[in-house]
Amino acid sequence: MRILRGLGGAVLWLLATVLGLVAVILCVTVILLPLGLPLLGLARRMFTNGVRLMLPRAVAHPVKSLDKGGKDKGRKAKGAVSDVAAKTSTKARRAAKTAGRKTKKGRPPFRRGSRLLG
Numbered sequence: 001m002r003i004l005r006g007l008g009g010a011v012l013w014l015l016a017t018v019l020g021l022v023a024v025i026l027c028v029t030v031i032l033l034p035l036g037l038p039l040l041g042l043a044r045r046m047f048t049n050g051v052r053l054m055l056p057r058a059v060a061h062p063v064k065s066l067d068k069g070g071k072d073k074g075r076k077a078k079g080a081v082s083d084v085a086a087k088t089s090t091k092a093r094r095a096a097k098t099a100g101r102k103t104k105k106g107r108p109p110f111r112r113g114s115r116l117l118g
Contacts, residue, residue, distance in 0.1 A: 002056075009053030016046035 020043035026036030052060045 005053050009050045012046055012050035012053065016043045016050055019043040019046065 019039060023036045023039035023043055026032040026039060029036075057064070
């Protein structure tokens with residue numbers, strides 16, 4: 001697969017070179033300048049795609065390569081977080097219940113002077 005990507009990148013690079021030369025010749029003639037400029041842009045994009053095909057995936061597009069490795073690490077982190085959440089859920093329920101009781105009586109749960117916190 002790597003050899004096919006490299007071969008395709010090399011062919012695309014050669015085609016971009018030929019197209020770039022034709023575009024430069026068209027740009028030299030003032031009448032064909034509007035045709036040469038878009039062809040020059042197309043040749044530039046073909047160059048970048050050809051080089052991208054020749055490079056390894058991790059270098060060509062680092063974000064996509066991080067996505068693949070990050071999914072496994074995300075699953076492991078999710079398991080660790082759920083264990084901690086299970087331990088603290090009872091304490092959180094008790095705290096919410098206590099805060100609810102305080103507000104039902106008309107008093108805010110936390111007060112410092114005349115300023116409310118929370």
